Amino acid sequence: MSRSTKAWWQKPLRVIQPNLQVRDTDRIDPERLASQMKAMGANTIVFNVGGIYAWYPTQVKHHTVNEYLPSSFDLLQEVIEACHKHNIRFIARFDFSKAEDSVYLQRPEWFARQRSGEPVTIGGGRPGKWSLLMSTCINSAYRYEAVAAPVLKEVLGRYDIDGIFFNAPGYVACHCEGCRRKYKGIYGQELPEEAKAFASDWASVCMRDNMDHLYQLIKQTRAEVPMILYYNLYRDNLFDREQTTDMLCTEPQDILSLGHHHIPEFWKPALSMKLGRSLPERPVPFGIVHSSPGMDWRHTGLPPAEYRFWLSQIPAHGGSIWHSLTGIPDTIGDKRIIDVVSDFNHRVEKVETYMEDAVSVAQVALMWTADAAAEGWADGLINRQILFDVLLREQATPERLKPYKAVIFPEGVKLTEALMNAVTDYVKDGGYLLIEGALPDCRELCDLLGIADDVQPSEPLTAAYLRFEAGDNPLQKELEQTELIALRGKVVYTRPVGGRTRVLATLVPPFSPLDGVGAPPERASLPVTHTDLPLAVWSEAGKGRTMYLPFSLSHLINEYKLGEHYQLLSNAIHMALGEDSLLEVSHYQGLQVTAFVKNGSYAIHLVNGAGRRPLTNLLPLHELELRLRWNGQQVSEVRGLITGEQLRYEVKEGKLVIQVPRLNIWECVWIACE
Template sequence: MTPHSQYSWLRSSLVMIMTLRESDAGSWNTEEMADFAKSFSLDALGFSVGGIMAFYPSDIPLHPRAKTLGERDLAAEMIASLAKRGIRPIARIDPSMASRALYAERPEWFAQDKTGAPVEVHGHFITCPNGGYYNDFMIRVVEEILTRYAFDGLWANAAQFSPWHTPQCHCTVCQQKFRAKTGKAIPDENWSDPVWRQYNEWRYECIAEWNARVQAAKTRVRPSCAWMPLSQVAESWDHSRVGGWDLDYTEPHQDGIVLEAQRRYANMFWPGLEARYMRSLAPEKGGGITTSYFLPWWRFYRVPVAENRMWAGQVMAQGVMPWIHVTGYQKEQFDHRGLDGLRETFAVFDRNRDTYMEAKPVADLALVYSRHSLDNFGHKDPAARYLDHFRGAYNTMMDQRLAFDILSGNRLTAEMLARYKAVMLPNTACLSDAACAALETYVRNGGHLVSTYRSGDFDEMGAPRETTLLGGLIGAKGTGVTWKSLRAAYAAIRDPSSPLLAGFEGTDLLPVAGDITFMRTDDQPAIPAPLTLVPPVEGEVGSGISVPEFNTINHVTDYPMIVDRRVGKGRIIHFPWQPDLIGFRYGFRDLFRLIANAVRQAEGWRDVATVKGPGLIDLSVMEKSDRLVVSLVNFSAPGSFNTGQRRIIEELIPLHDLEITVDVPSSFRRDRVRLVFAEREIPVTRLDGNRIRFTLPRLEAMETIEMLFG
């Protein structure tokens, strides 16, 4: 038996997490709830069992039973009702807070603010992940639950520092533990202070330690139960950073991976981002991406069906299972309007599991995500300093319809990188020595690297490198000058025939804004780069605007906006500015095209699939031994207004007559392909070699095209 084979059910299970409220304990009808779960084609249902309160007759002192529970054993009843319907039970625990009674007895188990006061939420007090509540009390709760009940999974909510937007913990245990590790006191937030960056990293390590402790306890009592704590990647950095959630740290101590994509202020592509990240980080482990039925601030109000279909569809397109979270489902004071739409979507996934499950990605491009760059370069404003670069790169791949994977910057190896024709670093500023060495090996052995702005200039903890990544590859040296916050600047097209500038016929320049770093290389070319800097055209320095009568370009520099060099058998194309970030913020398709052109210069590059037609589409190509699977998720939605919040998607604009070409293996000999959501077949036209073409008549939220071999 392989280490993860006993949890293989997680790889193909549709799951719902249902949060019980204290008032539900007495009235919860387990038969109705099991029928409700069955109506979503679920394989497993997670429900509240212990932690803040017990929904079973716990014998642990000061583990309070829900007030309306009475003598019920709700956990046993729910498991029995689910078993009748062939649905696996998952225990939901929440260690984030505990009762006043427990605080009175063991105050050292609880978080404290800087004044030494406990932190109150809903009449309870926040607990500390380093204290005895997490590491003694909750371990006993886990052991009691798993000794009594045959749960197939154990899922933790809010196991983190500073849950529910509460302040940094300064409890005695944290102070002693951090001083024992570093010899220093817990610092105030100051990202220029290496001690603060060390403290920030320490929080991630502490959460990983607790995960390891729970996994060990679970394994002692019920090894068949899969431990899968909740985590997040990228978009919800304001939550995961202070909480100490880093999947790279916790994954070795988990049997399954569950990432949350519930906060709807995040970008629309967050679920697909997390699915790609999860799939590459731990391909052998099952799990899913949790989306919510509700809007986070309005837990009884549904997300529109159009958005939830797109939200869940991009997860399934990556061969990862979508999970759904429902809070306190009831018959009254609840928005039922989205239930049937989600049932229909999950039913399609259920009928077509063989299409998606165990499929492997067919992508020649890897996009690197770096949590260390988000923290140790992003500092107090990680969206502006790092994340918008990554978002822009992700947006580029969607806009230019490139299939791609996402790799963790913390786990790069030369062997991993060698699978890809091209790798992109979107301002991946903070990289370890091992990561830089892997990237250098990749390029020198024939790899194609595209990078922007400060990629590889710092080590993973944010200290400047004596030799940067570009310095090691091409001898580049920074001048120490960075031109910041440019507006109304341009990049002049000096060589329209360059493949890097394909598709820009009819324009002499491209828009430039943001920051530019100035560097020197030992082999400065005699001829200008194909794209060079035009300084801002503005009346006053920094204004970004000029009087129309004086709005002229008086100077075109030779400073390269593209640094393009051969290195060994490979190539690096570096943008010393921020085309990814500026493209994302302003929606400049030209900048997306510029980045995609750089990617497509990789040796032997050919798009595995192309999609011609309008709209914003996320393209994925997956393969199994007997089929090729192409998925398109439609992100085309009306309502583009700058309100300071991302507007919810009430409807998606259907796209029509998309012309798709795909490279297929010689074993595909059929003259038709299957449309999974439209539930019909359409004809294909064979082109040269093993390339086929077909027209997708209509794309609503999602469509998957299946090409069976033989």
């Protein structure tokens, strides 16, 4: 599709959402706000319109009007007009998840109920003169025919909005009679008393039903207006969301207020974007980044270095940035936020044309299982600068897997017949499967891995080791000076079968119970220095290969983050890539790398997260070297799009070698090919 034929929402977007506070309503000057958004680099704004409060003179019964709205003019109308004057698109924000207690008193059947029958209230202990907010039931008339639908019709008919975003559209655990009837009608049994016992798809089904209704209403009223819905890296059905909206967004929050021991993983924005991009033929996903270090501290900003690092991951992994700010610029007390957002948006503007319609050139696919095992592999791949995409189990068709040199199955992948057939075809056609840990009960999988199907799990092991087997062992690359690396956790006892199988590492069993590992040292000798119990089984199958690690490498990375575990992961991947590895980069812990191609030219993103988080200071990386596999294309230019610097490069031994003299937070290296 050419750029000229695209709808506005299919083009690069830089979104700012000023989260509006009702008591500051009289401080909103429409023209000033639009000018400020323009100066901060936005081409799209998300603005409160309806739901909890109406930000316009609504005629819909039970739609609570913001009591601070000016009476002399229509604030919403003037904000829309001012934004359009400055070529800023206007997305209307609705939140039907809650309503004031005055609505509850009139229509209590619309509200979510606890097991006890009491309504679900929000912020009951909030200081100040506030009415209570109460959670509405997603299956009630409030969320559709009684309030939500007429509000949408009213706004779509009265105002020239460009898009619609639903905040907090999801399911809240509810035990009202309507939910009980619906649950029994779907599942043929009573709604469980404990929410954790609800059917696994219940929450997604409820949201899907509600959003389907609203989506159809929008399209029937004004078909050109796109709708935006959330997806979640962990607790959601991406396919339900995909089929019920035009655009997708997600919130990888950097919640520092959880405390240092619970700080969000550095790769959260990266993986969130990778998951959203796994859906083909969709606009790139939005990454919503809040400016605050937590909603409890929402009136101050993230440390600027940490903030820039978090933001940079969104465009570097192929997403569109969406800034979420508390208030408008005039009410934001931490002016660092305005500086960071403005500077960042102008950097994005330098890159977005080159990234529009660009395609990932990752050679590795990680099956995303939304659990610790998948997190460990993602951590290892990112920290070793290995290009990868994420796929969901349902997306693993032979056609989808074929472009990848390697596919990773973290421990715990649920193996369906379709998935087993797809991965078997993939391997036998020349692919490489890397799988770890406990296996599903599947003889076909054992045959593919070159192991016997009488596998047995061990007890949890401590004080144990992995030993590299002697010989030309590619799994030991850069670990030649150590014959043992640390191992802990359960292993799977197995044995290789077939003449095309090789054991690359074996188990050294514990030399002591944990309470005796330190004393006395005179008794620290290994009682067994070598076994034939495999810890790495390499096998050939058809034209392809497999690697089975009968332990959880992802757990070791998650828990201990030792360099040798990262190196082991890297070696296992590069056994698949070999000389066909597309990109090699100087290794730095905390450096993220992605690569995209557009019309034969390359965009390579480098995001610097080096240092102890939360980042308080910039730690530049110097003299980075990029080595890109090269097949003789004619290079016309290599340039840093953000700095504007021309970069030194040469073609040597089949590699395009590029020197990046200094990396601050984010750079996009553009390799223009004729």
